[in-house]
Amino acid sequence: MINKYIIANLKMNMTAQEVKEYLKIMNDTMFCSNVIICPSDIYIPYFLNHSYDVGIQNVYYENNGPFTGEVSPLQAKSMGIKYAIIGHSDRRKMGEDDLIINKKVKKCLENKIKVIFCIGETLEQREMLKTDKILKQQIISGLRGLNSKQLSNVLIAYEPVWAVGTNLLPTTKEISDCIDFIKTICSKFLTGLPFILYGGSINEENISTLKNLKNVDGFLIGGASCNANKFLKIIEIIENAQ
Numbered sequence: 001m002i003n004k005y006i007i008a009n010l011k012m013n014m015t016a017q018e019v020k021e022y023l024k025i026m027n028d029t030m031f032c033s034n035v036i037i038c039p040s041d042i043y044i045p046y047f048l049n050h051s052y053d054v055g056i057q058n059v060y061y062e063n064n065g066p067f068t069g070e071v072s073p074l075q076a077k078s079m080g081i082k083y084a085i086i087g088h089s090d091r092r093k094m095g096e097d098d099l100i101i102n103k104k105v106k107k108c109l110e111n112k113i114k115v116i117f118c119i120g121e122t123l124e125q126r127e128m129l130k131t132d133k134i135l136k137q138q139i140i141s142g143l144r145g146l147n148s149k150q151l152s153n154v155l156i157a158y159e160p161v162w163a164v165g166t167n168l169l170p171t172t173k174e175i176s177d178c179i180d181f182i183k184t185i186c187s188k189f190l191t192g193l194p195f196i197l198y199g200g201s202i203n204e205e206n207i208s209t210l211k212n213l214k215n216v217d218g219f220l221i222g223g224a225s226c227n228a229n230k231f232l233k234i235i236e237i238i239e240n241a242q
């Protein structure tokens, strides 16, 4: 059995001093190998070469050129970064559309960076019973043109937008149904089946229930992963379930 992925999305949090304190706790205590931490770009060098892998929270879709302020998958790869989060709802809200997301996904895979591909419906879409339609569209457009080998390097993170950073959590049945739906869409429209993760308001309390979801291959954790002790607790609970 493959261990569940445990991914920390630290987003735009922590000062340099806070990062040092975070790493001290993490590096002294971290014991498992299926953890990926995605810090802000400027802190990435501090996180490299430990017992966990490092992901980048965003990349551009070209390898180099006049794109001030951007970081490319080629550059990320050359630093030892193994994963990139693409399509996160924070970035979709900033205007990233499916076309840009698809270009970023492809450029990452070309450079052998694995993709943590985020999808999810807004509350409004959910209330209008459009969840399935939205997930299907995001999967088909975002992962368009990938072959089965490339898809084996994609992790889809189902993150309902209304559950991200809100302390609102879907029921386990709702999560499980959406994961099954995503798997069905992948097998119908793609040439392979990526791993499927859940993300959105995970904490050290609700993980005890979420960890039992059989069809979920891992978790993407935002807020709670910014506190090293809370994140370690979450890891411990997931690991003990395996």
Ligand code: PGA
Binding pocket: 009, 159, 163, 164, 165, 166, 199, 200, 201, 202, 220, 221, 222, 223, 224
């Ligand atoms: P959250 O964020 O755990 O704070 O809800 C999840 C994410 O944004 O990936």
